[in-house]
Amino acid sequence: MFILRRMGRMGLFLAKTCYYLFRTPFKISWVLKQIWFIGTQSMLVIFLTGAFAGMVLGLQGYYTLNRFGTTALLGPMVALSLIRELGPVFTALMVTGRAGSAMTAEIGIMRISEQIDALELMGLNPYRYLVVPKLVAGMISLPLLTAIFDVVGIFGGYLIGVNLLDVGKGTYFGEMANYLDMQDVLAGVYKSFSFGILITWISCYKGYYAGFGAEGVSKATTQAVVLSSVLILFWDYVMTSALF
Amino acid sequence: MIRIENLYKSFDGFEVLRGISCEVATGEILALIGGSGSGKSVILKHVAGLLKPDRGRVLIDEIDIWSLRRSELEQLHSRFGFLFQSGALFSSLTVFDNVAFRLRETSKISEGEVRKRVLVALDQVGLQGAEDKYPAQISGGMIKRTALARSLVGNPEIMLFDEPTTGLDPVIAHTIINLIQSIHKAHGFTGVIVSHELSRVFQIVQKVAMLHEGVILTMGSPAEITASQDPAVRQFVTGSLEGPIKMR
Numbered sequence: 001m002f003i004l005r006r007m008g009r010m011g012l013f014l015a016k017t018c019y020y021l022f023r024t025p026f027k028i029s030w031v032l033k034q035i036w037f038i039g040t041q042s043m044l045v046i047f048l049t050g051a052f053a054g055m056v057l058g059l060q061g062y063y064t065l066n067r068f069g070t071t072a073l074l075g076p077m078v079a080l081s082l083i084r085e086l087g088p089v090f091t092a093l094m095v096t097g098r099a100g101s102a103m104t105a106e107i108g109i110m111r112i113s114e115q116i117d118a119l120e121l122m123g124l125n126p127y128r129y130l131v132v133p134k135l136v137a138g139m140i141s142l143p144l145l146t147a148i149f150d151v152v153g154i155f156g157g158y159l160i161g162v163n164l165l166d167v168g169k170g171t172y173f174g175e176m177a178n179y180l181d182m183q184d185v186l187a188g189v190y191k192s193f194s195f196g197i198l199i200t201w202i203s204c205y206k207g208y209y210a211g212f213g214a215e216g217v218s219k220a221t222t223q224a225v226v227l228s229s230v231l232i233l234f235w236d237y238v239m240t241s242a243l244f
Numbered sequence: 245m246i247r248i249e250n251l252y253k254s255f256d257g258f259e260v261l262r263g264i265s266c267e268v269a270t271g272e273i274l275a276l277i278g279g280s281g282s283g284k285s286v287i288l289k290h291v292a293g294l295l296k297p298d299r300g301r302v303l304i305d306e307i308d309i310w311s312l313r314r315s316e317l318e319q320l321h322s323r324f325g326f327l328f329q330s331g332a333l334f335s336s337l338t339v340f341d342n343v344a345f346r347l348r349e350t351s352k353i354s355e356g357e358v359r360k361r362v363l364v365a366l367d368q369v370g371l372q373g374a375e376d377k378y379p380a381q382i383s384g385g386m387i388k389r390t391a392l393a394r395s396l397v398g399n400p401e402i403m404l405f406d407e408p409t410t411g412l413d414p415v416i417a418h419t420i421i422n423l424i425q426s427i428h429k430a431h432g433f434t435g436v437i438v439s440h441e442l443s444r445v446f447q448i449v450q451k452v453a454m455l456h457e458g459v460i461l462t463m464g465s466p467a468e469i470t471a472s473q474d475p476a477v478r479q480f481v482t483g484s485l486e487g488p489i490k491m492r
Contacts, residue, residue, distance in 0.1 A: 114332035117294050122346045122398075123322030125314075 030133035039141030050149035054156025075172035076179035078157035092195035104224040107207025108217035142196030251300035262458035273435040278455030325400030331387040340375035365393040
């Protein structure tokens with residue numbers, strides 16, 4: 001019963017957010033600020049994790065493919081793994097840790113210090129000012145960050161496969177073009193877009209209903225990261241089953 | 245006009261308000277007094293529409309605030325000013341931006357006019373020169389004065405003050421009370437003030453309600469409350485240790 005009530009409240013929170021998403025006035029400057037926070041400021045961590053993920057894929061992929069004598073397929077293997085699966089999931093997990101936790105803490109502190117009440121008493125809707133800009137920024141930033149992750153990862157795999165091992169330069173990219181199609185790219189975009197909604201939804205919800213005091217905010221932040229991470233992997237499975 | 249009818253509220257099974265009824269006429273200020281935990285701030289939050297009553301109604305100009313739709317409540321809130329006990333300033337904004345926030349978001353006045361009004365409001369509360377500081381960089385008293393400037397800058401029709409002078413030094417506390425009084429004279433807002441500073445607050449209010457154990461024990465003019473022979477009222481007004489009010 002308790003879980004059902006919580007799920008209902010979460011659903012209602014998302015429904016209200018979506019309602020205000022299409023209501024004027026749009027807070028463009030607030031959205032841009034959030035894109036800067038969620039997107040731009042996450043670029044370094046995405047660049048680093050993308051590079052290392054690509055390098056590991058290059059290394060592991062090469063040794064695995066070598067057993068079957070098909071190292072020429074390293075490029076497509078790295079690209080398909082990244083674009084269809086690892087790029088969206090890793091990016092979402094990184095953004096959850098870096099920006100999702102901060103979103104929960106920010107809204108949670110606003111809740112316990114009565115800043116959200118103050119906003120309401122000015123006749124201003126907290127969903128419009130605090131939640132909607134984050135949701136929009138998440139929907140825009142996640143696909144772009146995922147694209148950066150994918151590209152950097154592909155070059156990470158190239159660095160290992162071509163520069164350190166013996167895969168041909170032309171082969172790496174040439175084979176990639178033969179095996180990748182638009183559906184793979186679109187699947188990655190759909191996934192990252194939905195992860196953007198999921199992360200901001202869970203993070204804002206947990207902050208909005210944070211408990212009392214510093215402990216309440218700390219608990220809400222932990223719950224937001226754990227729940228978002230689990231739901232990202234669950235939703236990834238659902239989308240993979242549906243898309244491929 | 246604010247009218248509270250038979251208000252009941254419980255938190256986790258503990259009944260904080262047990263049938264509160266009172267009325268504040270337009271242009272009048274009501275002081276809510278009573279021991280800590282007697283439910284004064286809870287009443288204030290009900291009047292503001294931040295808490296939903298378990299039973300009873302809160303009417304603003306004869307409209308039950310919980311019968312309003314969300315957009316109508318937002319419209320009603322635009323007539324409110326609320327001074328929170330903690331100040332509730334936006335921590336990511338400077339003092340100037342905190343005070344300007346409401347004007348920028350809810351009115352169509354030019355940035356130049358916003359600047360003029362904010363500087364006047366900050367000057368009134370003695371905060372000239374602190375415009376560029378963040379809430380974390382100023383004292384508790386300055387936070388409260390910024391919050392007061394923020395709540396008054398839009399000339400609200402209904403003002404709710406939750407312990408406006410708590411934690412302030414006597415001079416600043418006196419200044420704040422005088423300021424509330426002068427703004428009330430100038431704009432004639434309807435107000436509710438929760439305070440323990442009885443002597444100062446009694447100078448600016450027209451009506452006082454004393455709360456005890458979730459009910460209004462007595463209500464009357466400041467002179468009537470001061471002269472009351474009710475043991476609980478006497479104990480509270482004189483600050484005596486002996487009497488029916490027990491420390492919790």
